[in-house]
Amino acid sequence: MIGAPFDIFPLKITTSQALLAFVGQPVGDHASRILFGYLHHHGITITCLVEGPGGGEHRTLLLVISEGALHEAERELQALRTAIEAKALMIEKPVAVIRILGPHFDIRPGIAGMLYGRLEKAGIEVLVNSTTGTTSLLVVHETQLEKTRRELTAIFRLPKSR
Amino acid sequence: MATDSRIVDIFKRLGDETPPPIRLSRLLESPVQGYFSFVVQKGDRGTVARILELLGDASVNLRFISEHPGGNGEVRIQLCCDAEAQQTVVEIFQRAEFARAIREFRHVDAVVILSLYPFSGQPQVAGRVFAILRKRHIEILSANTATSVFSLIVSLGDLASVIASLKQVFIWQ
Numbered sequence: 407m408i409g410a411p412f413d414i415f416p417l418k419i420t421t422s423q424a425l426l427a428f429v430g431q432p433v434g435d436h437a438s439r440i441l442f443g444y445l446h447h448h449g450i451t452i453t454c455l456v457e458g459p460g461g462g463e464h465r466t467l468l469l470v471i472s473e474g475a476l477h478e479a480e481r482e483l484q485a486l487r488t489a490i491e492a493k494a495l496m497i498e499k500p501v502a503v504i505r506i507l508g509p510h511f512d513i514r515p516g517i518a519g520m521l522y523g524r525l526e527k528a529g530i531e532v533l534v535n536s537t538t539g540t541t542s543l544l545v546v547h548e549t550q551l552e553k554t555r556r557e558l559t560a561i562f563r564l565p566k567s568r
Numbered sequence: 569m570a571t572d573s574r575i576v577d578i579f580k581r582l583g584d585e586t587p588p589p590i591r592l593s594r595l596l597e598s599p600v601q602g603y604f605s606f607v608v609q610k611g612d613r614g615t616v617a618r619i620l621e622l623l624g625d626a627s628v629n630l631r632f633i634s635e636h637p638g639g640n641g642e643v644r645i646q647l648c649c650d651a652e653a654q655q656t657v658v659e660i661f662q663r664a665e666f667a668r669a670i671r672e673f674r675h676v677d678a679v680v681i682l683s684l685y686p687f688s689g690q691p692q693v694a695g696r697v698f699a700i701l702r703k704r705h706i707e708i709l710s711a712n713t714a715t716s717v718f719s720l721i722v723s724l725g726d727l728a729s730v731i732a733s734l735k736q737v738f739i740w741q
Contacts, residue, residue: 418715429639435703442695451689455718456636457698457711458646459605461672466644468636494639505715512631516624522617535635538683541714542633 411563412517417555418505423453424476425501425533425545426483428467430460430493437490441467444486450475453503454543456536464493468534470503470545498533500548505541506558512539520561528557590693592740595731598631598681602654603709603721604661605646605674612669613643622660628653632681632721634712646710648681648721678724679709684738687718694718696737704733 431437445452453470460466471479476499479486487495511517518537525532530553534545546554608615616635623630632648649657654677660666661673687693694713697720701708706729711720722730 427637433702435699438695438698438702442691442698445691446695450691452691452694452713453689455694455711455713456634457708458634458636458644459672459674459710460638460644461607461642466636466638496637507715513629515627515629516621518630518633519617519620519622519624522620526614526617532635533637535633536712536714537630537633538681538712538714538717538719539631541717543712543714 411561412508412511412514414506414508414562414564416564417558418507419551419555420453420503421500421548421551422473423470423501423503423545424473424497424499426469426471426476427496427498428469428487428490428492429496430464431467432491433463433465437492440489441486444482445469445471448475448479450479454534454536454545456534470501470534473499498547501533501545502548502551504544504546504551504554504558506544506562507541508562509540511541524557524561525554528553530554530557587692589737589739590696592684592686592738594685595734595738595740596683596685597727598648598683600651600724601631601648601679601681601721602651602657603646603648603674603676603679604657605644605672605710606661606670607638607642607644607672608669610641610643615666615669616643616645619660619666623649623657626653626656626660628656632710632712632719634710646721648679651678676709676723679721680724680727682720682722682730684718686716687713688716689713697734700733700737701730704729706730706733
């Protein structure tokens with residue numbers, strides 16, 4: 407299935423981030439307008455976003471923002487959670503976001519399986535995976551960043567090692 | 569009392585409900601896909617790796633994968649494959665070795681991945697997508713971001729309504 411290592415562009419790693427998980431959020435435009443309106447008003451940039459089913463009729467929204475932005479917003483987060491009627495807000499920090507960008511990943515089967523298998527065997531906990539087309543964003547605890555980087559450089563071929 | 573005043577303040581900061589459209593450089597539509605979502609417990613993450621390895625062995629190409637924690641130690645996965653491969657995916661999920669670990673399995677057989685460019689972390693882009701589609705009761709199956717792009721999955725049957733709705737809040741070529 408998988409032959410020679412896949413070539414990828416240099417890994418792009420963003421550290422000192424925080425993962426916010428709004429769990430059990432109702433579906434409704436009001437919640438979206440409140441939450442993203444708040445972020446926009448405070449100039450908070452989203453490093454990574456994943457939104458998906460949350461059980462029953464509920465949704466889960468995960469945002470990765472800088473730790474600095476979290477520090478500024480932390481006092482208002484519970485009020486924000488209440489306003490958007492999320493059942494819970496989970497925060498993980500510090501986390502790192504690793505971008506894996508590979509040419510033609512979207513037409514090459516097996517890369518995801520290889521990546522998941524290798525990281526799972528290495529005991530790396532991937533908090534969030536956001537993959538579309540040619541790009542994957544992986545979110546891991548910063549304590550696992552170096553281990554993750556080593557595994558990824560074993561799976562993929564980076565430009566300087568050719 | 570302090571929380572209530574902050575909630576009021578948050579509402580007041582919502583701003584104009586009909587701001588001017590945001591300009592996008594492009595909006596791409598994928599070929600028709602099959603959508604799958606499921607839940608495993610954290611301790612069963614190896615199951616996810618095994619499923620993805622089997623999909624790779626079967627040459628199933630995945631254009632979209634989202635993984636995120638749920639509550640109660642859950643891991644939630646959503647993925648999309650090309651439409652012609654989805655029967656293969658269904659058969660893999662139906663294997664007995666996965667019966668115990670997989671919960672809340674859902675398959676939607678005709679979806680499209682819409683990708684909005686550019687996205688550089690601007691919350692207003694994400695906010696407008698979620699707000700306009702949910703206001704019109706259009707289901708967003710899943711959404712995520714990657715380098716420079718915001719992507720969402722909608723059913724093929726909703727596609728025309730989705731595009732018409734997005735044209736209310738975005739401009740693209």
